[in-house]
Amino acid sequence: MAVIHDVMPAFELFQPVTIEDALTLLARYGAQAWVLAGGLDSFDWFADRIKRPAVVVDLSQIKELSGVRSVGDGLEIGAMTTLTEVVRHPILRQKYSLLTEAAEAAASPQIRNQGTIGGNVSQDARCWYYRGGWTCYRAGGNMCYADTPTGMNREHAILGADRCVAVNPSDTAPALIVLDAKMVIRTPRGERVVDAEDYFIGPGTDITRLTILRPGDLLTAIRIPSTWAGAPFYFEKVRDRNVWDFALVNVASAIVTSGKAIERMRLAVNGVAAHPLRLKAVEAAVLGKPRNEETAEFAGKLAIQGAEPLQYNGYKVPLMRNLVKRAIRGAVAEEAA
Amino acid sequence: MNFIQWALSPWGERIPIHISWDLLWAAAIAGVLFLVVHAIYVGYWAKPADESVDESTLAAARVPERVARHSFLARAYHWVMAACMFVLLFTAFLPKVGVKFSWVKIHWTAGIVLTIIVLYHIIHSTFWQDFWAIWPDKQDVVDASRRFRRAMGEAAPPPKKFGKYPLENKLFHLSVLCAGLAVIFTGFFMMFRVRTPFFTRNPYLFSDMTWGVIYVLHGLAGVIFVALIVIHIYFALRPEKFFLTKSMIFGWISRERYLGHYDPERWPVDEGVREAGQSKAPEVVS
Numbered sequence: 329m330a331v332i333h334d335v336m337p338a339f340e341l342f343q344p345v346t347i348e349d350a351l352t353l354l355a356r357y358g359a360q361a362w363v364l365a366g367g368l369d370s371f372d373w374f375a376d377r378i379k380r381p382a383v384v385v386d387l388s389q390i391k392e393l394s395g396v397r398s399v400g401d402g403l404e405i406g407a408m409t410t411l412t413e414v415v416r417h418p419i420l421r422q423k424y425s426l427l428t429e430a431a432e433a434a435a436s437p438q439i440r441n442q443g444t445i446g447g448n449v450s451q452d453a454r455c456w457y458y459r460g461g462w463t464c465y466r467a468g469g470n471m472c473y474a475d476t477p478t479g480m481n482r483e484h485a486i487l488g489a490d491r492c493v494a495v496n497p498s499d500t501a502p503a504l505i506v507l508d509a510k511m512v513i514r515t516p517r518g519e520r521v522v523d524a525e526d527y528f529i530g531p532g533t534d535i536t537r538l539t540i541l542r543p544g545d546l547l548t549a550i551r552i553p554s555t556w557a558g559a560p561f562y563f564e565k566v567r568d569r570n571v572w573d574f575a576l577v578n579v580a581s582a583i584v585t586s587g588k589a590i591e592r593m594r595l596a597v598n599g600v601a602a603h604p605l606r607l608k609a610v611e612a613a614v615l616g617k618p619r620n621e622e623t624a625e626f627a628g629k630l631a632i633q634g635a636e637p638l639q640y641n642g643y644k645v646p647l648m649r650n651l652v653k654r655a656i657r658g659a660v661a662e663e664a665a
Numbered sequence: 666m667n668f669i670q671w672a673l674s675p676w677g678e679r680i681p682i683h684i685s686w687d688l689l690w691a692a693a694i695a696g697v698l699f700l701v702v703h704a705i706y707v708g709y710w711a712k713p714a715d716e717s718v719d720e721s722t723l724a725a726a727r728v729p730e731r732v733a734r735h736s737f738l739a740r741a742y743h744w745v746m747a748a749c750m751f752v753l754l755f756t757a758f759l760p761k762v763g764v765k766f767s768w769v770k771i772h773w774t775a776g777i778v779l780t781i782i783v784l785y786h787i788i789h790s791t792f793w794q795d796f797w798a799i800w801p802d803k804q805d806v807v808d809a810s811r812r813f814r815r816a817m818g819e820a821a822p823p824p825k826k827f828g829k830y831p832l833e834n835k836l837f838h839l840s841v842l843c844a845g846l847a848v849i850f851t852g853f854f855m856m857f858r859v860r861t862p863f864f865t866r867n868p869y870l871f872s873d874m875t876w877g878v879i880y881v882l883h884g885l886a887g888v889i890f891v892a893l894i895v896i897h898i899y900f901a902l903r904p905e906k907f908f909l910t911k912s913m914i915f916g917w918i919s920r921e922r923y924l925g926h927y928d929p930e931r932w933p934v935d936e937g938v939r940e941a942g943q944s945k946a947p948e949v950v951s
Contacts, residue, residue, distance in 0.1 A: 462675060463672030463673065463682060468670075468682075469672050469682045470682050470683060470858070470876065470877070470880045471858075471868060471873075471876070472868070473675065475866070475868070476868050476869065477869070489860070490767070490769055490859075490860075491769065491858070491859055529765070530767070532767035532768070532769055532770070533765050533766060533767050534760070534765045542763075636860075
């Protein structure tokens with residue numbers, strides 16, 4: 329049971345100043361090590377004494393993990409770049425406003441000052457049974473307490489559930505998927521660059537993780553190519569409290585039109601499954617279609633195909649349908665404007 | 666090393682949740698150790714079995730050159746079951762050793778196929794095969810005792826030749842039967858914990874403790890299968906047993922093997938022919 333204690337359990341703290349040192353520490357301590365970025369997810373776990381790592385590797389002293397740099401035809405954002413820095417970065421605001429909007433929608437100003445983009449995409453699930461310390465599937469057990477007839481599952485998944493019904497809470501994740509971002513991961517075997525879409529995993533693949541990061545792996549940067557730079561974007565997040573809350577559902581889209589027809593499009597939602605969903609079927613279905621209410625309506629209906637609401641989250645089905653409609657209409661309207 | 670992983674239920678009860686996955690390695694090591702010890706024993710201590718059959722016996726015996734051992738359906742059952750077993754074990758344990766993929770649906774699909782073919786096998790072997798041929802009988806115990814005493818250097822009457830299935834085959838079948846029924850029964854109920862097209866999901870079907878026992882039994886039977894399959898493959902590949910592996914592919918063994926290893930009284934050749942779906946005995950295949 330989650331009980332707030334005054335003091336966190338003791339751990340050995342390391343503050344490496346280079347990525348290599350951090351990787352050495354992670355390799356040395358393996359699954360005993362906990363990677364600390366902004367600390368906003370981590371300190372919840374520690375304070376509640378649910379997670380008790382023996383070693384914490386704090387990345388805050390590694391300068392090369394911070395900042396936004398030009399790389400090739402795009403930008404590279406260090407994983408330790410704060411959400412506030414992302415929001416305020418002039419080139420990001422000019423060319424990739426989808427990401428800055430999404431980052432600005434995350435939490436509160438104070439949290440954005442501390443929270444990092446790497447942490448935002450790598451944060452753990454917010455299911456309260458899991459965060460409360462129950463031995464559920466995600467915690468290594470054999471039960472999902474949220475997916476029961478009496479479970480409190482208002483915020484949980486309507487798509488892609490596989491035993492666990494927790495959702496990914498990240499706001500920047502769907503924006504990065506739409507922007508075709510690449511996640512740069514340093515592992516003991518070298519560097520891996522994976523599509524943002526493939527960075528997130530569902531419970532069918534590994535029920536105890538939300539991302540492909542394994543013990544010893546480190547997300548070092550996020551590269552955003554110029555593919556969608558300057559495209560008409562749409563981001564919307566629906567939450568219980570507009571001032572500061574996780575998304576019930578959020579949606580991100582980029583649409584490029586030719587004449588009246590949709591020429592290129594990317595669409596992703598989060599808060600409906602254990603990983604952000606790129607709606608490829610919708611993208612394919614609306615390509616070449618005119619930008620109008622009819623197309624938006626069609627896309628919304630298509631997006632929710634296969635949804636399986638739980639006892640208390642049936643509202644997410646129309647919410648997702650309407651957000652997809654608005655994403656298409658909104659982007660269209662923005663371009664028209 | 667813990668044998669079982671425990672957790673606290675929401676009501677504060679200490680409940681088992683599944684076996685310790687260290688048991689997977691323990692089972693694999695046990696299987697490998699068995700085959701190493703057996704290989705050393707056979708290589709250095711065991712006396713070679715006398716499989717010779719003189720020409721006069723061969724000529725006198727009214728036995729076909731190829732003796733049918735496994736019908737087509739029996740062979741098909743064996744290999745489908747083997748495929749299911751591999752799918753089930755790989756999908757169950759690869760994720761535990763770090764190979765991550767979406768395994769749950771594949772696992773229960775293979776489980777359903779296994780359940781169906783095991784039901785088929787039970788009916789088929791009960792009504793269309795010699796049901797008792799695979800169960801250890803009094804003669805097996807007597808012969809095992811004689812073999813053991815002779816291996817220890819004691820004086821004992823020579824054991825009889827085998828029936829259709831040697832005692833070790835029967836014991837292996839019994840082990841597979843127990844572990845198989847355990848995984849099937851527990852797996853059936855575990856399907857109520859996941860989403861399938863067959864049942865309405867009901868995690869409250871049993872108490873937390875009962876669910877824990879079901880998960881532990883399922884895992885335990887799974888790791889036992891790891892050891893059993895290591896041992897089974899080892900024997901299937903041993904040179905002196907390879908003719909049995911071939912018979913599971915082609916359906917027959919040679920007359921020499923039949924007369925060298927088996928007691929025609931305990932495994933009459935007619936029976937083998939009948940099993941192969943033929944009406945007349947003996948079959949001669951040249």
